[in-house]
Amino acid sequence: xxxxxxxxxxxxxxxxxxxxxxxxxxxxxxxxxxxxxxxxxxxxxxxxxxxxxxxxxxxxxxxxxxxxxxxxxxxxxxxxxxxxxxxxxxxxxxxxxxxxxxxxxxxxxxxxxxxxxxxxxxxxxxxxxxxxxxxxxxxxxxxxxxxxxxxxxxxxxxxxxxxxxxxxxxxxxxxxxxxxxxxxxxxxxxxxxxxxxxxxxxxxxxxxxxxxxxxxxxxxxxxxxxxxxxxxxxxxxxxxxxxxxxxxxxxxxxxxxxxxxxxxxxxxxxxxxxxxxxxxxxxxxxxxxxxxxxxxxxxxxxxxxxxxxxxxxxxxxxxxxxxxxxxxxxxxxxxxxxxxxxxxxxxxxxxxxxxxxxxxxxxxxxxxxxxxxxxxxxxxxxxxxxxxxxxxxxxxxxxxxxxxxxxxxxxxxxxxxxxxxxxxxxxxxxxxxxxxxxxxxxxxxxxxxxxxxxxxxxxxxx
Amino acid sequence: xxxxxxxxxxxxxxxxxxxxxxxxxxxxxxxxxxxxxxxxxxxxxxxxxxxxxxxxxxxxxxxxxxxxxxxxxxxxxxxxxxxxxxxxxxxxxxxxxxxxxxxxxxxxxxxxxxx
Numbered sequence: 001x002x003x004x005x006x007x008x009x010x011x012x013x014x015x016x017x018x019x020x021x022x023x024x025x026x027x028x029x030x031x032x033x034x035x036x037x038x039x040x041x042x043x044x045x046x047x048x049x050x051x052x053x054x055x056x057x058x059x060x061x062x063x064x065x066x067x068x069x070x071x072x073x074x075x076x077x078x079x080x081x082x083x084x085x086x087x088x089x090x091x092x093x094x095x096x097x098x099x100x101x102x103x104x105x106x107x108x109x110x111x112x113x114x115x116x117x118x119x120x121x122x123x124x125x126x127x128x129x130x131x132x133x134x135x136x137x138x139x140x141x142x143x144x145x146x147x148x149x150x151x152x153x154x155x156x157x158x159x160x161x162x163x164x165x166x167x168x169x170x171x172x173x174x175x176x177x178x179x180x181x182x183x184x185x186x187x188x189x190x191x192x193x194x195x196x197x198x199x200x201x202x203x204x205x206x207x208x209x210x211x212x213x214x215x216x217x218x219x220x221x222x223x224x225x226x227x228x229x230x231x232x233x234x235x236x237x238x239x240x241x242x243x244x245x246x247x248x249x250x251x252x253x254x255x256x257x258x259x260x261x262x263x264x265x266x267x268x269x270x271x272x273x274x275x276x277x278x279x280x281x282x283x284x285x286x287x288x289x290x291x292x293x294x295x296x297x298x299x300x301x302x303x304x305x306x307x308x309x310x311x312x313x314x315x316x317x318x319x320x321x322x323x324x325x326x327x328x329x330x331x332x333x334x335x336x337x338x339x340x341x342x343x344x345x346x347x348x349x350x351x352x353x354x355x356x357x358x359x360x361x362x363x364x365x366x367x368x369x370x371x372x373x374x375x376x377x378x379x380x381x382x383x384x385x386x387x388x389x390x391x392x393x394x395x396x397x398x399x400x401x402x403x404x405x406x407x408x409x410x411x412x413x414x415x416x417x418x419x420x421x422x423x424x425x426x427x428x429x430x431x432x433x434x435x436x437x438x439x440x441x442x443x444x445x446x447x448x449x450x451x452x453x454x455x456x457x458x459x460x461x462x
Numbered sequence: 463x464x465x466x467x468x469x470x471x472x473x474x475x476x477x478x479x480x481x482x483x484x485x486x487x488x489x490x491x492x493x494x495x496x497x498x499x500x501x502x503x504x505x506x507x508x509x510x511x512x513x514x515x516x517x518x519x520x521x522x523x524x525x526x527x528x529x530x531x532x533x534x535x536x537x538x539x540x541x542x543x544x545x546x547x548x549x550x551x552x553x554x555x556x557x558x559x560x561x562x563x564x565x566x567x568x569x570x571x572x573x574x575x576x577x
Contacts, residue, residue: 031489
């Protein structure tokens with residue numbers, strides 16, 4: 001209770017720090033005046049009376065210090081004072097501060113951007129054998145003059161009056177595929193929610209309508225039965241479907257007799273011809289919960305999801321609705337991305353070495369000062385603290401500018417990369433943490449070395 | 463020459479409390495003078511060390527202080543004991559007497575008493 005009361009009083013004093021000093025000064029003054037008066041009345045000359053009074057009072061400075069230690073929060077005050085000192089020190093050498101915090105900012109900004117992009121390109125892939133060669137096609141146009149009437153899918157506005165989307169019309173897909181000489185092969189697919197009826201039960205399922213080359217290009221083999229092939233993707237083919245492993249497990253208890261079973265999709269009977277392997281999440285997503293339950297040929301679109309005007313979207317060039325994946329030799333891009341990541345890592349390393357060098361140099365400049373302070377009996381901690389503070393202030397500046405820089409780069413890159421967020425939060429946090437640790441270490445190690453220098457040696461340096 | 467004694471840690475606060483208890487409100491200089499007087503100048507107090515102790519007691523709520531005019535019409539800060547201060551003084555006094563009694567018994571004891 002008492003200690004709580006004292007703590008509150010201390011906080012109050014801390015907030016109004018001037019008042020305490022003022023009060024002590026005034027009390028000291030009146031104390032000395034009274035003692036002086038008493039001394040004079042006992043026969044001392046005034047000057048001597050005053051001198052004796054001061055002597056009797058004791059060392060004013062040390063009293064003020066212990067008074068202050070009683071009255072306020074010494075730890076917070078020390079931290080604030082140190083931070084002020086570090087900022088002032090950096091202010092005096094703006095060049096040093098600019099170079100050090102600038103290289104930190106550059107390291108953070110560039111690394112965050114590059115690693116975020118690399119992480120998405122290199123690590124977030126579909127669970128299919130040649131996923132690294134797959135790319136989702138997208139188009140970009142001006143938002144006012146988009147040559148499309150009906151977009152059934154994503155449609156994003158970009159800075160500069162541009163718009164982008166990943167859906168195409170089926171005729172556009174056929175044309176792209178027919179005229180394609182360089183892209184490898186193109187897969188068309190479209191996800192849609194449908195009503196499935198299995199025996200007496202009905203449920204909502206996620207279906208993926210796919211082009212006939214889907215399984216071949218993705219390199220996926222059903223774990224049971226066969227894949228959808230060219231013969232299934234015509235208007236006159238018998239309607240067939242491949243179901244997911246989870247759906248097979250849930251609805252058919254993993255019975256091999258599922259092949260040849262008939263289920264209804266939006267009231268159209270389709271025959272199950274195969275079961276997708278475990279872990280296959282479809283062409284659209286890498287998230288298991290977004291796995292399509294049923295995969296059917298695109299040729300079934302007019303029957304399964306008929307449009308209100310009765311026209312087939314397979315022939316209508318005004319309806320843009322299918323996604324296109326392309327496969328092909330993209331090893332060069334991969335290599336470039338890896339190379340870029342390596343260079344970004346090198347940049348981080350160089351920034352660390354740079355800041356180490358700069359801070360180590362500035363500490364060497366202060367070796368004499370540190371030697372004198374150690375010789376005068378300064379505590380190790382007190383000598384290390386200011387150098388560490390300086391490093392932390394630099395790291396703080398670097399992080400602030402680095403985040404601003406990364407955000408600016410993001411806007412620049414967004415126009416070139418589809419759906420890639422250059423500021424992955426995890427990457428940003430870990431890059432900042434890494435840079436901060438490097439900066440603090442880079443200032444701690446030279447500071448420790450300076451503190452363990454023999455005072456004599458430091459003094460002789462001069 | 464008389465040997466002067468430094469004040470033990472913590473005892474100064476007790477002396478301050480007792481002085482205020484006996485003499486009523488006093489300013490810092492007055493407290494310092496009384497302590498010297500009562501101790502018969504055996505005690506050496508750097509008068510200034512009193513002020514941090516007074517501040518601490520005030521923050522603990524044992525004393526309260528206000529500005530007021532001194533005997534020769536100077537502005538001085540007067541300290542007085544609060545209700546909590548009286549309680550603290552009683553507790554400290556009991557404590558001190560107990561300690562003193564224990565130490566006294568140790569000094570009085572003789573070898574034959576323990577046989």
